Amino acid sequence: MHMETKLNESIAFSIDRQVSLLANMTAQFANTLNVDETLRNALCEITDYMNAEGGAVFLMDEATQIITCVACYGATEITGLKLEYGQGIVGKSVASNQGALVRDVKNDPDFYGAVDDQTGFTTKSILCAPLSVKDRCVGAIELVNKKKADELFDETDLKVLETLASSAALAVINARMARALVEQERVKRELELAAEIQRRFLPDAHEAGDTIFGINKPARGVSGDFFDYFKLPDGRIYFGLGDVSGKGVNAALLMSKTASLFRCLGKTVRDPGKLLGRINAELCETATHGMFVTMVAGIYDPRPGCEGLIRLANAGHEPVLLFQNNTFKTYGADGPPLGIVPPLPGEDGAYDEVQVFPQGGSLYIYTDGLTEGYTLTGHPLEAEGVQQILRQHAHESLTTQLDRLVEAVSPDPRALRDDVTVLALTDALRPVNESETKVGQNETDHSAEKDGDWLIDFKFPARPGWMKLARACVRESCQKVGCDETDTTDIVLAVDEACQNVIRHAYGGPSDEEIELTVRQRPGRLVFRLRDFAPMLPPGFIKPRDLEDIRPGGLGTHLIQEVMDDVQYLRPTQGEGNLLRLVKNIDVNKKGTSKQ
């Protein structure tokens, strides 16, 4: 009875002190996010309050589960001591989220004696309470030895310590959450900055007039998609669109690299297939952990006489769509995505190109975010849906068409499934009847003694597949100046033969090196200049063969001389290469050939 009363009195007294300590500590914790310092202060107060020789606070890194002593008071200094999850009395207390009272450590198998061995301190009795709120445990407070030599910790001490510990735990958890929030905010701000910089990678809306237009709508702040286009000095338009595998920051970084390579290399590499080959080689060189890029690159040629030719290369990307005369045509991938297959040593790894004559139609390139995006019905849009929308809005501007496409897959703009990027190019704005106006001007312009009127500047790879287009250009310029059909056919043949000679003799076979063809009109004649960039050929290297000697080959040079009125092999004024100047006298008024 007597014992019980004494205990009750002591409990009442200690509860009183305990409450005031608790109130004091809670106030301290609430007012600070500097948990470490507050913990140190609290530890002092708790240790003194509990009449312990020493105390320590341990915090657990929730990612690694390593428990570290962050503050000490009294007996020994063990700040920095690291314990594994479940190791020693503290580790066990954290792991089980339960307090521990070890009246006599000598008999406890969990006691981690190494500290005593190092410090020379003799631990007799230990009290340990987890720093926890509900199931989340972030560390523990440990007290060692009562100050009075013969006294040992008891169950009441443990209860008190547990109460104090949970108050401290709340502060630690709050501080950690605050820190995480600050970090999240920081990351968010940085992502916004990154997204802003990414948006600046995209070309200005009307950088190339109304001919080409693109939209990029990222599912998150930053995008793994991009599109770009720019005008080459000769008037052609280079364009590209890419989709990096995966999402998030790593995809966005690879996108930035690919977009930069496109713009930088595109200024000098004027072949889309070759350009993709170069970008692929660069991406393969700096391995990116299995990430890759699907991409389409192309060049559109709106210049007179070039028929709006589009040269396309597709590296593993969704098929490109051409809408022409109310029908759709697709151009699929000819090669693997970029960043997977490095080019063979010594090869440029160029991708195949297709030539598209849009004839006033429009070209659409998009990422799978569009076809796989969910529509209002809850189903993906699919390629059919894309075509349906484009058909519906065929007569509207590119801007409107693309807006309709993106709207279709973003009924809720916040819930985009993937980045959506679309690029569209139309051939409808290319002037078609330019030849008529040109001829008309010439009739009234009598100051024609100056340098020849510009008809065509055309540069193309020295490959047989390009001859058809070269012929179309020459035919166009002949008709433009009013040549009759026979002259036109003859001239086309002669220039074709001259190009073939360049391919065969100057370049020694088909080559990606270029042939530059210029056509100028002078009074009464057409002047063709054909330039290559091969090593110089010795004079007289190409000569016509004796026609009496009937055999295959060697006819070309004869045909050139037969058709043209003047044939000269010259040296280019600048750089390496050979220059062939062909002159054909024309008499537009008589509508007949000047040489029969």
Add this chain to the structure above:
Amino acid sequence: MNIETREINDIVIFELDGEVDLETSPTLRKSLLAHVNVGKSVVVGMSGVAYIDSSGIASLVEAYQTSRRNNSGFILAAISDSAMRVLQLARLDKVFTIQATIDEAVSSLSS
């Protein structure tokens, strides 16, 4: 360029269509030689030839010379204006055997 072939009485008839140029002439050459090398007589119908360049003409010359060595027939028939123009420029219009129609070419070889 498009090539269609059929065979009547051991005579192989080629009908060419489109543009015969540096890109397409290797196909024509291979196809012609495959027949003349085994001694077949050949008629090449050229009414659909919109364009032919020296490499196309060279394929015809090579096939013509091979057939001469094999003592088999080789006739160009129904030559389009533009193809004829090139043959004239190359002075080959007097070298090849030329018939106005494929039928005439076939019957001249059959007789």
